[in-house]
Amino acid sequence: MAKYDFDAIVIGGGAAGLTASGIAANFGAKTMMIEKDRLGGDCTWTGCVPSKVLLKAGKVAHQIKHASQFGLIDQQPEINFEKVIEHIHQTRQDIYEDADRPEIFEDMGIEVVKGVAHFLDDHQVAIQLEDGTTRRVSARYFIICAGASAFTPPIEGLNNVSYLTNDSLFEISDLPQELTVIGAGPIGTEMAQALERLGSTVTVIDVADRIMTNDDPELTGKLKESLEKEGIKYVLGAEVKRVSQRGDAIITAVECQGEEKQITGDQLLMATGRRANVDGLGLDAAGVEYTDQGIEVNDRCRTNKSHIYACGDITGQYQFTHMSEHMAKVATTHALLKFPMKIDRKNVPWVTFTDPELGHVGATEQELKSNGNSYETYRFPYSKIDRALTEAEGEGLIKIHAKKWNGKIYGASVLGAHAGELISEYAVAMKNGVTLRNLADTIHPYPTYSLGARRAADQWYIKNQSEWQIKFFQKIFGLRGDIPDLSDPDRIV
Ligand SMILES: Cc1cc2nc3c(=O)[nH]c(=O)nc-3n(C[C@H](O)[C@H](O)[C@H](O)COP(=O)(O)OP(=O)(O)OC[C@H]3O[C@@H](n4cnc5c(N)ncnc54)[C@H](O)[C@@H]3O)c2cc1C
Ligand SMILES: NC(=O)c1ccc[n+]([C@@H]2O[C@H](COP(=O)([O-])OP(=O)(O)OC[C@H]3O[C@@H](n4cnc5c(N)ncnc54)[C@H](O)[C@@H]3O)[C@@H](O)[C@H]2O)c1
Numbered sequence: 001m002a003k004y005d006f007d008a009i010v011i012g013g014g015a016a017g018l019t020a021s022g023i024a025a026n027f028g029a030k031t032m033m034i035e036k037d038r039l040g041g042d043c044t045w046t047g048c049v050p051s052k053v054l055l056k057a058g059k060v061a062h063q064i065k066h067a068s069q070f071g072l073i074d075q076q077p078e079i080n081f082e083k084v085i086e087h088i089h090q091t092r093q094d095i096y097e098d099a100d101r102p103e104i105f106e107d108m109g110i111e112v113v114k115g116v117a118h119f120l121d122d123h124q125v126a127i128q129l130e131d132g133t134t135r136r137v138s139a140r141y142f143i144i145c146a147g148a149s150a151f152t153p154p155i156e157g158l159n160n161v162s163y164l165t166n167d168s169l170f171e172i173s174d175l176p177q178e179l180t181v182i183g184a185g186p187i188g189t190e191m192a193q194a195l196e197r198l199g200s201t202v203t204v205i206d207v208a209d210r211i212m213t214n215d216d217p218e219l220t221g222k223l224k225e226s227l228e229k230e231g232i233k234y235v236l237g238a239e240v241k242r243v244s245q246r247g248d249a250i251i252t253a254v255e256c257q258g259e260e261k262q263i264t265g266d267q268l269l270m271a272t273g274r275r276a277n278v279d280g281l282g283l284d285a286a287g288v289e290y291t292d293q294g295i296e297v298n299d300r301c302r303t304n305k306s307h308i309y310a311c312g313d314i315t316g317q318y319q320f321t322h323m324s325e326h327m328a329k330v331a332t333t334h335a336l337l338k339f340p341m342k343i344d345r346k347n348v349p350w351v352t353f354t355d356p357e358l359g360h361v362g363a364t365e366q367e368l369k370s371n372g373n374s375y376e377t378y379r380f381p382y383s384k385i386d387r388a389l390t391e392a393e394g395e396g397l398i399k400i401h402a403k404k405w406n407g408k409i410y411g412a413s414v415l416g417a418h419a420g421e422l423i424s425e426y427a428v429a430m431k432n433g434v435t436l437r438n439l440a441d442t443i444h445p446y447p448t449y450s451l452g453a454r455r456a457a458d459q460w461y462i463k464n465q466s467e468w469q470i471k472f473f474q475k476i477f478g479l480r481g482d483i484p485d486l487s488d489p490d491r492i493v
Contacts, residue, residue, distance in 0.1 A: 006032045008336065009125060009139035011117045011281070014041020015321040016145035016312030018100065019328035024143075025108040027336045032137060033110055034117040034127055040092075040100035042147055042166075042313070043321045049095055050170040051190055053088045055353055058197030062230075062355070069392045079198050081175040088170050118282035122305050125282075141307050141335045144281065144288075144295060145328065148313035151275040155182075156242035161250050163243075163268040176200045176267035180252050182240060183271030184211040186352045189223075191269060192232050193354050202232045203263050205254055209237040212352060215360055216399060216413040223358055223415060226395060235263065243268065276316045291316075299342040301331035309335055317343075320350055349427045351420035356396050359423030362411030362430050368401055376404040376463060378436065380456035382416040384492060387447040393417035398456040400426065400436065407436030407460045418449045425453050436460035462493045 006029075010021040013035030021033040038045060064077040102112040115127040115135070124138045150165035152158060164172070166187060179195055181188045184206035196202040204211070211234070212220045224234065238254040238261070245251075252263045276294030283289075289296050289304045294316025301309045309331035312324030326344065333339045349361035368375050382388040382396030396416020402409045412426040429439060439457035444450050470483050485491075 004123060004138040004140045006030050006111075006137060006139040008032075008141045008143060008332070009034065009117075009137060010143045010145055011125070012041065012145035012147055012312075012314070013039040013100075013112070014145060014147050014312065014324065015043045016147070016314075016324035016328045017041070017143070018105070019325045020143040020145055020311060020332050021105060021110050022108060023329060023332040024336060025105075025110045027332070029141075029336050031110045032113060032139070033105060034113045034115055034125070036114070036116040038096070038100075039102055039105070039112070040096050043324075044092055044095055044100055046166050046170065048321055049092050050088045051166070051187070051194070052353055053091045054084070054170070054194040054198075055190055055355070057084045057087065058194035059355055061199075062197045079175065081198065082173050084198065085170065085173060116280070118280060119286035119288075120282065122286045122288075122308065142286075142309065143328070143331050143335070144303075144308065144310040144314055145312050145324070146277045146281060146314045148274040148276050148294075148316070148319060150270065151273045152270045153240075153272055155240050157244045158270075161243050161245045161268060163250070163270050165270050169269060172267075176265070178265040179203070179267050179269060180205065180250065180263050180265035181269045181271055182206075182252070183269075183273070184208065184234070184236065185214075185271060185273065186212060188269070188271035189227070189352060190354055191271065193227055193230070196227075196230060196232050203235060203265065204232060205235045205238050205240060205252065205263065207237070207239055211236070212358070214350075214364075215352070215358055216364065216415075219358055219397060219399065219413050219415040222395075222397065223354060223356065226356065227354070235261065274313065274319055276314045278314070299330075299345075300334045300340075301327050301343065302334065307335070318348060320348075323348065344431070347427055347430045349423050351423060353420065356393070356416045357419035358413070358415050359419035360411070360413045361423050361427045362409065363401065364411060364413075365401060368410055373410060374403070375401045375410055376460075377401050378456055378459040378463065379490070380452060380459060380492065382452065384455065385416075385447075385449060385452035387449050387451065388417060390447065391417065398422070398452060400456055402436050402460065404464070407438075407440075407457075408433070409436060416449075422449055422453055425450060459492065462491070463489075 008024040008029045008031045010017045010033045013033050021031050024031040061077040064075050068074045105112050115129040117125045117127050120126050127135045179200045179202045181192050181204045184204050192202045192204050211224050238256040241253045243252050249264050250268045254261050278290045295310040297310050297315050301311050311327035311331050313319050330341045333341045351359040378400045380398045383394040388394050398414050400412040409430050414422050436457040444454040
């Protein structure tokens with residue numbers, strides 16, 4: 001008789017858990033996935049999917065308002081916010097039906113159980129089932145994929161007002177008239193733009209002095225300017241002192257540059273980060289080490305207990321769906337096949353889906369500087385990408401950090417339309433050692449945004465040009481033209 005009930009038990013059925021159980025079952029492991037709520041997790045229900053649908057609704061409204069840039073007539077869009085929310089719910093449901101439903105995983109041979117899991121010891125969990133009973137199961141390996149939840153800092157008065165988080169935002173039926181957002185990270189920034197475009201007046205507060213502090217400061221500066229032009233107000237470098245309710249109004253008091261200010265709104269969105277769901281998992285009973293930030297794992301997603309792995313937001317490392325999936329692949333492959341796969345920390349991409357989008361992959365300029373890397377920055381503006389001009393999307397900039405002598409790419413950031421798609425070109429290039437020279441020599445179709453990536457890569461050739469090289473070619477090949485003016489280091493050809 002087998003020593004354990006299952007080869008692998010996966011706790012949590014979000015992006016990490018769905019991926020881990022799917023891979024485990026495909027490797028031939030007897031697998032159970034335990035989910036306390038709905039399969040799909042944060043991404044499908046309270047994160048990526050609803051936020052991207054809301055952003056799209058805002059974008060359509062914005063385009064209707066600014067149709068004259070395409071030779072059409074500007075109109076005030078009629079917003080039925082209830083219908084917008086209904087559309088969000090329908091899209092979530094469609095995605096759930098298509099990709100997350102339990103039957104899809106049961107068809108792979110996975111036992112899907114609805115219930116709350118907690119460890120009894122390092123090989124056994126108890127599942128509290130919906131009918132009030134408890135089931136005990138054991139496994140050779142565990143993969144903990146229990147995710148994270150909205151974190152709210154201790155702010156005086158916060159618990160006495162009714163505030164929104166990503167859990168409640170997509171369930172409201174009335175558009176906020178005056179929305180205060182605390183937090184100018186990706187959630188605060190995306191949701192501020194979406195709701196402002198749908199008709200809210202939005203003020204965003206952050207203790208940091210710039211928005212989206214993980215991204216390139218030049219590009220976030222440009223993005224902020226663009227969002228301010230649309231009407232979003234920013235109060236940055238501001239310490240939130242207290243929050244209070246006066247009638248229907250929520251008053252947020254902040255101290256900013258030594259002065260106290262009050263920001264009034266009818267709704268408050270807390271977008272102040274997310275914390276790992278470590279409570280209630282019985283990690284102490286299993287002997288798994290964790291902190292407030294999450295379960296500690298090594299490069300193979302392995303905890304201090306060698307047969308227990310953790311992936312995704314529960315580790316507090318990278319809070320992205322694609323990284324949850326990547327970590328699940330690393331953990332499952334390592335646990336079940338002993339394949340020495342590691343988290344790829346060098347080529348991590350992320351995208352914030354504002355309009356314009358902001359994407360990044362690899363090292364930031366700050367990291368390159370602090371590591372003492374020698375690098376050159378190659379820049380190419382969207383105003384020189386014909387496709388962007390045909391679509392009135394000329395606002396944006398591609399920035400690539402690469403080695404001067406061979407064009408090896410260290411990192412790239414893109415602000416502009418379809419930056420999320422463009423950044424994948426750099427991710428593939430970096431992962432596979434494709435240099436700027438290779439990208440410049442690859443034929444890209446005209447007129448596409450990706451042709452902008454080729455033209456950005458051309459800048460590597462341009463920056464490596466020198467007067468002596470040209471004179472040398474002239475001499476050898478009998479060329480007789482003028483020497484181009486190479487004096488401007490930022491010239492774009
Ligand atoms: C508003 C918003 C927008 C976002 N947009 C993007 C985006 O555009 N792109 C991107 O890459 N990322 C985005 N993210 C982040 C992304 O949603 C998360 O990184 C990702 O969903 C994490 O997946 P996970 O599987 O680690 O956790 P989760 O999806 O949170 O899944 C964890 C699951 O575990 C279950 N669970 C917890 N404890 C137990 C237990 N004891 N027993 C049983 N089940 C349990 C939970 O119910 C949950 O379903 C966004 C997040 C938010 C909030
Ligand atoms: N497009 C995407 O990929 C996407 C979109 C949304 C969220 N996410 C993921 O979700 C995670 C959480 O997003 P987030 O925006 O909530 O968190 P975040 O940690 O990225 O940003 C939180 C912001 O809140 C500010 N803040 C914290 N406490 C504050 C206080 N007391 N007063 C004022 N400001 C305060 C911080 O300075 C920070 O700028 C992100 O790390 C990201 O990985 C990804």
